[in-house]
Every structure is written in C-alpha cells, then in structure tokens.
Amino acid sequence: MTLHREQIIINGIVQGIGFRPAVYALALKHHLTGCVSNDSRGVVIEVQGSRENLDAFADLLPAMQLNKMKIDSLDRQQMPVVQGDSQFTIEKTNAGVNAQTFMPPDMGVCPQCLRDLNDRKDKRHHGYFLTACTQCGPRFSVIRKLPYRRSDTTMGPFPMCPACSQEYEKPVSRRFNFETNTCAVCGPEVKLVDSRTGKALPHPIEAARKLLAEGKILAVKGVGGYHIAVDACNQEAVQGLRDRKHRPDKPFAVMFRDSEMLRQYAEVSEEEAEVLASLESPILLVKKIPPAFGEARQGRLNPPLLKGETTTAEISFPTLKKGGRPPSEASLVKDGGDLKLLSNAVAPGQATIGAMLPYTPLQVLFVDRPLVMTSANLSGQPMFYRDADVRECLKNVVDYVLYHDREIVTNVDDSVGRVASSQSNTKKIPPSPPLLKGGTAHLGLQLLRRSRGYVPEALALPRIFQRKTLCFGAQQKNTFCLGFGDKAVLSQHNGDLDTLESQEAFDRALRHLMQVFSFHPEMIAGDMHPEYASSRFARHMAEALEIPLIEVQHHEAHVMAGVLEQNLLREPKAKLLGVAFDGTGYGRDETIWGGELFVVDHKAIERVGHLERVQMPGGEYAIREPYRMMLSYLWHTFGDQRIDSFFHSGVHNQVFEGVWEMIKGGRSGIETSSMGRLFDAASALVTGRHTVSYEGQAAMEFETLALSGNPRTGALPIAIRMDSGKMVFTTTELFGGILKRLSNQVRAEDIALAFHKGVAEAITAAALIAREQHGTQGVLLTGGVFQNGLLCELVRHRLGKAKVPVYEHRLVPMNDGGIAFGQLGYVLMYGLDKR
Ligand SMILES: [Zn+2]
Ligand SMILES: [Zn+2]
Structure with a gap:
C-alpha cells in the first residue's frame, strides 16, 4: 500500500464542541495515523494512510454530528510521508494570536447529560449541578479567550480530580478533551444563603425547592447571569416580587419543568416544543390557554391611570379545588391536592406566556413547578452576573441566593423568540436562506x-x-x-x-x-x-x-x-418595499420617524412614504404617557372641535388641559411620523390606557384585545394621499371612525381588531402602489411594531392574496436589537x- 500524508486546516466553529476527539475517532476508523491540534490557523490535522482512506476521512469530516459545529473552510495539502508514524494523537493546544476559529455559544444540557444527572448509579454525575460534556453546557459565558483551554476558562481555578482527568484522557468518553470537565469532587459547590444574614443553608437544592414552594423569592445563578425565581402560581409571591422590583406590569418569563407541564397552560405546536427543547433554549412566546391565569379580564383592560397612580389590581388566589371542573381540557398542576393556575400578575394584559424549559442541570434539579424566572436586575440596569453584586444590590429584593463559585465572564441574557403562526393562509416565512446555513x-x-x-x-x-x-x-x-x-x-x-x-x-x-x-x-x-x-x-x-x-x-x-x-x-435587479414601523428614531429631516416606507435596491435606499406627521407633546414623555399622543391625534383630526367626552371623567383634568393647550398652541416642538405612537394613541382612546410602565405596553394590550375581536369586523380606514411623489398615510378618517364606533358602543375588542386590519390594509395598499410606481417585487416588514404577531398575520394574509411576497426577520430581531446588524x-x- 502506498502511503500518503496530508495536512488539513479547518476554520469555523471547531473548538469547544468535541471536535478534536471526533476527528480522532474518525481517523482511527479509517486506519489513519497522524495528529490533530489547535493553533492560530484553526484546527490543524495531519493524517497519513491510503489515498482511499484519506479521501473518505476528508469527505466525512464536515458530516460529523457535533452540536454547533460549523465549518467555514477546509484546506487540504499534500505533505511528505513520516516514516514509522504508528498512531494518531491529539496534541496540546498552543496559544496563538488571531485565531480564525470561532467560539461556540452557550448550550443547554444535552439528553445524555440529563441521563447522567438522573442516573443513581453514575456516582460522578448523579445530581451534580454542573454536569456537562463536549456536546453541551456553557462556552461563551465561561471562555475568556481562544484557543479553548481550561486555564482560559472560568474553570481554571478548579483542577480536575483523577476521575475527571481519566474521562478527559479517554478517547471513547463523551468528555474526552472536554476542557471544563468537572464533578462534585473537584468542581464548584452549590450554595444557598440567606440574602440578609449571609447564613448558608444545608442541602441547598432541596432547600431552594422548598423555599420556592413556600413563596420565597430567590436569586439563582444561571449561565449568563442571575435570575430571580418565584413560584408562578403564588399570587402573593409574584405580586411581592413586582412590588420589590418596582415593575408593575412588564411580563415575566416562566420556566416550566417540561413541555408537558407547559402544555397545561399554553398551546404548544410540535415546532414550538422543538425550539423550547433545543440547545439554544430561548424563551418562547406561546399562546396561553384561557384561563391559564387566575383571572380572565373581560372587555376593557386596566382602568385609566395617570402618572403617580399605581396599579392595585384585585387579586384572587388562583386555586381550583380538585374535582372541580378544570378550566380547560388539559389537567392543571397538582400541588398538595389543589390544581393551580398561574398568577395573573405574571403577564398582565397578555395573550401569550414567555415560556422556557430548564437548560442548566441546576435548573433541572430545582424546577419542579412553574417558576417566574426573570433576569435579576434593577430597573434600567443590566442583568447581574457577579456574585458580589447580587448579594449587595438585591438584598432587598430576594430572600435567598442560590449560587456557586464558577465565575461568569460576561452577562448574556436569555434569548426571546416566537414561532410565526402556521395558520396563516399564505406561504410560511421563507425558508432559511443560504446565508444562515449553520x-x-x-x-x-x-x-x-x-x-x-x-x-x-x-x-x-x-x-x-x-x-x-x-x-x-x-x-x-x-x-x-x-x-x-x-x-x-x-x-x-x-x-x-x-x-x-x-x-x-x-x-x-x-x-x-x-x-x-x-x-x-x-x-x-x-x-x-x-x-x-x-x-x-x-x-x-x-x-x-x-x-x-x-x-x-x-x-x-x-x-x-x-x-x-x-x-x-x-439578484442584481432586486427591488423591495421596506416597511419600517417602530417607536421612534431620528429622521433625516430631524423629526422623529417611525412609520416609514422605503424602496431599496443595489444603488440606494429611498424614503417613498410615511405616516403623516403629528405633534409629539413632551417628546419622550409621550412614550410613557400615551394619552399625550391621543390628544395630539384628536387635535390633528378635529382641531378645536373639542371632544369633551374624551377628556375622561375621573382623571386629572388639569394635566390633560395642560397638554391640550400645548398642542393647541403648536408648542410641542417636535413632530413624529411614528407608527408605534399611533398604536399608543388608538390604544389610549379605546382602552383608557393613558400611562404605561414599560415601552410598548399600550400597543401590546391593544393587540391582546384585538385577538378577541369578531373576525368579521371591518377595517378602520387609513387612506394614502400622494404628496410630492411620496405616499402619506392619513389618519383623519381613522380617528373619526374610532370615535364613531365608541359612541355606538361597539366592543373595544372589535375596534382594536378593526384598527389592526386598517393598518394591514394600508400596508397592502402601499405595496401595490410601490409595485406600480417603483417596480418593487416584494415587501419587507421591519421595526418593533412587527413584534405584533396579529398585525404580521393580517399583513401576510392580505399580501398573500395580492400575490406580493412578504419577508420577515428571523434570526436578527426586527426591533432595535437588529439595528447594529x-x-x-x-x-x-x-x-x-x-x-
Ligand atoms: Zn452533555
Ligand atoms: Zn472531578
């Protein structure tokens, strides 16, 4: 047999995912000798053997089944044969500069590690809260720099015990060359301390479970930072957390033990279940099954509030007695004989639940019921990820802290996603484009x-x-x-x-x-x-x-x-209409934009239309106080013909009067064409949501309301007028229509749906005009307003009927999280x- 030798250099995500061990196994299988190492050029493999085996090896490399592996380039070069080379070895990693390999993201616990975690016979991994392997566990949040070596991870201070080293050395092990390999003998310990006294409690994990069941609030160390955990079915505890965090309404995410438990509260499609259980394990917005929450609010949402007032929603403890009629076909969680609903303080005014499944072994060990798991932070601040900060800053928010001493390198919040409705009549969102492969x-x-x-x-x-x-x-x-x-x-x-x-x-x-x-x-x-x-x-x-x-x-x-x-x-001739609807952004004309239409092609991006401009009284205040936009639109629509009935009874008239005078005098100083603000104004008018405690609240509640609208409700009119070649959405008839429906006692749900339909029809009309006038071939929906799933569905449906292709964001957020990209x-x- 003639021997050949090759050097193969591979770039991509090929470190920290068990790549070299897999290469080792593949080389042995093909009777090849040589070595594999990491250096500044990437992963470098030298292999020697028959031509046939070398080719088979190189062909199979990209097909290795490794989580998160992504091969960007693979270069093969002939080398002189090394006589007497008799084995294949994995060489130690050398430090290198300008590493061309990529760091993998953090991964959730894999099925094999879950098995190890639960396997009583596996003395090393059973019940150990940091169990992981080459195919799972944290990477980005524990690696300080590449190349991937234990000393450059936050496991550096924990030398491996003999058993861990053995696993690390053993080529057939799933933890072969696993740089952050650890166990209960050599690894960090989990601790539970009283946040005020600092006193440690014995049996931390069991104790944490018990405390949560008692309604206590815990800070828990996760992958990229801390969560605050509380029993999601305990009304008092959840409300207590809201009070302590000064976060009255913004929805909390909930972690469920498994998708079966989640299905008791929400509709979960096959695809959603897959995403939830994926290694990425994002928070997924899933549709709740009414009444998943303690109290189903009817009709109007919260009473109107003005700044300074606080919500004091009346709360009944959401427990159904066993034997009582369960609220849905699904059975509900049994706890001490009672069947429990989620507290309605978890996500007030929402039709969805932000759900996730345990993704760290620690979470697997303590999540036995639906738990609120919200990022541990203080208002306006980033998620805490350092132990000392949590103990210092959260002592008045949490009762206990469950943590360990493996450091987190950088804070990484949970991801949030949704699966676009499959009920849409039109094509699904276009399949993964070639760019995103991998x-x-x-x-x-x-x-x-x-x-x-x-x-x-x-x-x-x-x-x-x-x-x-x-x-x-x-x-x-x-x-x-x-x-x-x-x-x-x-x-x-x-x-x-x-x-x-x-x-x-x-x-x-x-x-x-x-x-x-x-x-x-x-x-x-x-x-x-x-x-x-x-x-x-x-x-x-x-x-x-x-x-x-x-x-x-x-x-x-x-x-x-x-x-x-x-x-x-x-395609060189591609031309699209970009519909950018969001809250606020600085426009080229120094006004505040947010309801914009663009024609985009290879040469340029040109603004071809916008929502008509109105005053934005008080600038930023108008975001927190949607009634300001409501008044602005009323003035814009009816002028001095004052609509007294909408100077709500029961609210501070002076405040309204002040803003009204400002608008009348044209003294707002700033104008906006923002679609987000139009949603705010309409929501304020229809639901009485006059102030908000988080951005987008009024619009989100309006969407929730619209979801219960009568599907046969007709659209409210938003006309398009042409102004020096630009399309301008006009709102005069829109607000006339809303007021008319309100005075005719039309249900708020139906008005909300009619509004959403109106916006969807305006987009469709604009798409047809753009196709006619500019030759655009499709429509891209972008901007924070399209977080509104109902609006997207209505637009997809209408554009589908008009045979206009519609494109939506997938991996890069449509909201401001996508601006840098x-x-x-x-x-x-x-x-x-x-x-
Ligand atoms: Zn694993
Ligand atoms: Zn060990």
Missing part, C-alpha cells in the same frame, strides 16, 4: 432578542469586507456588531443604554467580544441620533482611532438588517467600506 434556524422561529444560545455565532455575509467595521447599534435593546472577512458577529443583548450601569455593561461586552475575536476596527458605524449613548461612543472611538464614522439613519438600518439577513438583494448591512450593501 446558524440555528428552525423553520418559523423569529427571534425578538438574540442573545444566550446564539451569540457569538457568526452570520455569513454575501461578500468580504474591505475594512473591519464596528457598528454600535441603537439606544434601546442595544446590540453591537463586528464585521470582518465575510462574517458578522452580533453581540448579546445589552438592554437600554439609559443608565450608567448599562453603558458600563455595554463597554465590558464590547471589550470582551473584541478580545475574543482579536478585532481592531478600521471603520465605525452608528445611529444618526445625536444623543444616543451608542452614537456618542461611536463618535469617540472614531475620533480616538482616527477612522471613518458612518451615521446610518435608524429606519434605513432596520430595512438593511432584514435585507442582509435574508440576502434579499442577491442593519448598520453593517448599509455599509456593506453600498460599498462604504471600499471608499
């Missing part, structure tokens, strides 16, 4: 927050960047994005950059990611908004490094994010990196 892409999954489980997985770009570009993203739901080679790495969710703490978190995340990828920017992109913290950081860095700065308009970035993610301009898209698509 990226995790369940068919209908749309991410609303792309973070743990996905970051820092790179997204492939249609061409190679001439300059390494760093995009700073937006102010709200911030992410930033590194562009280099033909890759984009979108950061984890950094939250809103309104506080010093969140700005510091942004800075830490930026440094960490730049270090991980040895990234040095040659060009900067940021938002046009002069006052965004992210824009400020962008300007400073561009100045300090003396490199070019590109300021990208907010809604153009939204469109480009969708265009780039789906590679929608891959869109800034990158803008630079890339228009060749700004080449100038």
Whole structure:
C-alpha cells in the first residue's frame, strides 16, 4: 500500500464542541495515523494512510454530528510521508494570536447529560449541578479567550480530580478533551444563603425547592447571569416580587419543568416544543390557554391611570379545588391536592406566556413547578452576573441566593423568540436562506432578542469586507456588531443604554467580544441620533482611532438588517418595499420617524412614504404617557372641535388641559411620523390606557384585545394621499371612525381588531402602489411594531392574496436589537467600506 500524508486546516466553529476527539475517532476508523491540534490557523490535522482512506476521512469530516459545529473552510495539502508514524494523537493546544476559529455559544444540557444527572448509579454525575460534556453546557459565558483551554476558562481555578482527568484522557468518553470537565469532587459547590444574614443553608437544592414552594423569592445563578425565581402560581409571591422590583406590569418569563407541564397552560405546536427543547433554549412566546391565569379580564383592560397612580389590581388566589371542573381540557398542576393556575400578575394584559424549559442541570434539579424566572436586575440596569453584586444590590429584593463559585465572564441574557403562526393562509416565512446555513434556524422561529444560545455565532455575509467595521447599534435593546472577512458577529443583548450601569455593561461586552475575536476596527458605524449613548461612543472611538464614522439613519438600518439577513438583494435587479414601523428614531429631516416606507435596491435606499406627521407633546414623555399622543391625534383630526367626552371623567383634568393647550398652541416642538405612537394613541382612546410602565405596553394590550375581536369586523380606514411623489398615510378618517364606533358602543375588542386590519390594509395598499410606481417585487416588514404577531398575520394574509411576497426577520430581531446588524448591512450593501 502506498502511503500518503496530508495536512488539513479547518476554520469555523471547531473548538469547544468535541471536535478534536471526533476527528480522532474518525481517523482511527479509517486506519489513519497522524495528529490533530489547535493553533492560530484553526484546527490543524495531519493524517497519513491510503489515498482511499484519506479521501473518505476528508469527505466525512464536515458530516460529523457535533452540536454547533460549523465549518467555514477546509484546506487540504499534500505533505511528505513520516516514516514509522504508528498512531494518531491529539496534541496540546498552543496559544496563538488571531485565531480564525470561532467560539461556540452557550448550550443547554444535552439528553445524555440529563441521563447522567438522573442516573443513581453514575456516582460522578448523579445530581451534580454542573454536569456537562463536549456536546453541551456553557462556552461563551465561561471562555475568556481562544484557543479553548481550561486555564482560559472560568474553570481554571478548579483542577480536575483523577476521575475527571481519566474521562478527559479517554478517547471513547463523551468528555474526552472536554476542557471544563468537572464533578462534585473537584468542581464548584452549590450554595444557598440567606440574602440578609449571609447564613448558608444545608442541602441547598432541596432547600431552594422548598423555599420556592413556600413563596420565597430567590436569586439563582444561571449561565449568563442571575435570575430571580418565584413560584408562578403564588399570587402573593409574584405580586411581592413586582412590588420589590418596582415593575408593575412588564411580563415575566416562566420556566416550566417540561413541555408537558407547559402544555397545561399554553398551546404548544410540535415546532414550538422543538425550539423550547433545543440547545439554544430561548424563551418562547406561546399562546396561553384561557384561563391559564387566575383571572380572565373581560372587555376593557386596566382602568385609566395617570402618572403617580399605581396599579392595585384585585387579586384572587388562583386555586381550583380538585374535582372541580378544570378550566380547560388539559389537567392543571397538582400541588398538595389543589390544581393551580398561574398568577395573573405574571403577564398582565397578555395573550401569550414567555415560556422556557430548564437548560442548566441546576435548573433541572430545582424546577419542579412553574417558576417566574426573570433576569435579576434593577430597573434600567443590566442583568447581574457577579456574585458580589447580587448579594449587595438585591438584598432587598430576594430572600435567598442560590449560587456557586464558577465565575461568569460576561452577562448574556436569555434569548426571546416566537414561532410565526402556521395558520396563516399564505406561504410560511421563507425558508432559511443560504446565508444562515449553520446558524440555528428552525423553520418559523423569529427571534425578538438574540442573545444566550446564539451569540457569538457568526452570520455569513454575501461578500468580504474591505475594512473591519464596528457598528454600535441603537439606544434601546442595544446590540453591537463586528464585521470582518465575510462574517458578522452580533453581540448579546445589552438592554437600554439609559443608565450608567448599562453603558458600563455595554463597554465590558464590547471589550470582551473584541478580545475574543482579536478585532481592531478600521471603520465605525452608528445611529444618526445625536444623543444616543451608542452614537456618542461611536463618535469617540472614531475620533480616538482616527477612522471613518458612518451615521446610518435608524429606519434605513432596520430595512438593511432584514435585507442582509435574508440576502434579499442577491439578484442584481432586486427591488423591495421596506416597511419600517417602530417607536421612534431620528429622521433625516430631524423629526422623529417611525412609520416609514422605503424602496431599496443595489444603488440606494429611498424614503417613498410615511405616516403623516403629528405633534409629539413632551417628546419622550409621550412614550410613557400615551394619552399625550391621543390628544395630539384628536387635535390633528378635529382641531378645536373639542371632544369633551374624551377628556375622561375621573382623571386629572388639569394635566390633560395642560397638554391640550400645548398642542393647541403648536408648542410641542417636535413632530413624529411614528407608527408605534399611533398604536399608543388608538390604544389610549379605546382602552383608557393613558400611562404605561414599560415601552410598548399600550400597543401590546391593544393587540391582546384585538385577538378577541369578531373576525368579521371591518377595517378602520387609513387612506394614502400622494404628496410630492411620496405616499402619506392619513389618519383623519381613522380617528373619526374610532370615535364613531365608541359612541355606538361597539366592543373595544372589535375596534382594536378593526384598527389592526386598517393598518394591514394600508400596508397592502402601499405595496401595490410601490409595485406600480417603483417596480418593487416584494415587501419587507421591519421595526418593533412587527413584534405584533396579529398585525404580521393580517399583513401576510392580505399580501398573500395580492400575490406580493412578504419577508420577515428571523434570526436578527426586527426591533432595535437588529439595528447594529442593519448598520453593517448599509455599509456593506453600498460599498462604504471600499471608499
Ligand atoms: Zn452533555
Ligand atoms: Zn472531578
């Protein structure tokens, strides 16, 4: 037999996922000798054997079944044969600079480790809260830098015991070469302490379960930070958490023991169950089965509130006696003989539950009931991930802290997604485009927050960047994005950059990611908004490094994010209508945009339409107080013809009068074409939701209401008028129609649905006009307003009937979490990196 020898260099996600052991096994199978190692070039394999075996080996490499593996390049080169080479070895990892390999994201616990965890005969792993293997467990949140070696992970301070080392050395083990291998003998210990006294409790995990059952509030260390956990069926406890956190309404996510338990509360399709149980294990918005929550509110939502007032929803403990008629066909959780519903304080005013399943062994061990699992933070601040911060800052929020001393490198919040409705008459969301291959892409999954489980997985770009570009993203739901080679790495969710703490978190995340990828920017992109913290950081860095700065308009970035993610301009003649509907963004004319239409092709992105502009009284205040937008639209529609009945009885008239006078005098100082604000205004008018405690609350409640509307309800009119060649959505008839229905005592649910239908019809009409006037071939829906699932469905249905293809975001959020990626898209698509 003639011997041959080859060197194979592989790039991609090939470290930290059991790649070398799998290569080892494959080499043995093909009777090859040689070695495999990691170095600065990637994974380097030398193999020697017959030509036939070498080829078979190289062909099978990309087909190895490894979680998160992604091979970007595989180069084969002939080498001189090494005489006497008699075995295949895995070599120690050398430190290298400019590693071209990619760090894998954090993964949930795999089925085999779950088995180990439950296997009483497996003395090493049974019940151990950090059980993991080469195919699962944290990576991004524990690796300080590549190449992947234990000393560069937060397991560095825990040397392996002999049994762990044995596993690590044994090629047939699932933990062969598993850098963060650990067990109860050598690894971190789990601890439970009283948050006030600091006193440790014995048997931490059992004790935690018991305390949760008693209604206590716990901080629990997770993968990329801490959660706050509380029994989701305990009304008093959940409300107690809301009071302590000063978070009156914003929905909490709930962790269920398994999908069976979840199915007692929500409709879960096969695909949703798959996403929930995936290694990424995001929070998924699933439709609740009424009455999953303690109290089903009828008709109008909360009574109108003004600033300074607080919600004091009346609450009944949501327990049904055994033997009583269960509220749905599904049986409910049995607890001490009672059947329990979720507390209605979990997600007030929502038709969905943000659900997730346990993804760490620790969670598997203590989650035995539906638990609220919300990011442990203080209002406006990032998720806590350092033990000392939790003990210091949360002692008045939580009763106990369940933690361990394996450090977390960087905070990574849970990801949030939804699976687009399969009931839609039109085509499903287009299948995964070639760009995202290797990226995790369940068919209908749309991410609303792309973070743990996905970051820092790179997204492939249609061409190679001439300059390494760093995009700073937006102010709200911030992410930033590194562009280099033909890759984009979108950061984890950094939250809103309104506080010093969140700005510091942004800075830490930026440094960490730049270090991980040895990234040095040659060009900067940021938002046009002069006052965004992210824009400020962008300007400073561009100045300090003396490199070019590109300021990208907010809604153009939204469109480009969708265009780039789906590679929608891959045909040279492609032309699309981009519908960018969101809250607020800084416009090119210095007004506040948010209801914008763009025609986009290879040459340019051009604004071809918008929602008509109205005053935004009080600027930012109008976001927190939707009644301001309501008054603005009433003035815009009826002028001085005052609609007295809508100066609600029971609210502070002086406040209304003050704002009304401001609008009348045209003294708002600022105008907006925001679709999000139009939703706010309509919601305020119909539901009496005059103030909100989180952004988008009024619109979300309006959507919930509309879901119970009579399907035969006709649409409210939104007309399009042409103004110097631009389409302008006009709202005069819309508000006339709402007032008429209100005075005719039409149900709020039906008005809400009629409003949603009106918006969907306006989009459809605009799509037809754009096709006629500009030759657009499809429509892209982008911007935070399209988090509204009902609106998306209505639009899909109508555009489907009109035979207009509709594109939606999938892995890159349609909300401001996608702005950084869109800034990158803008630079890339228009060749700004080449100038
Ligand atoms: Zn595993
Ligand atoms: Zn050990």
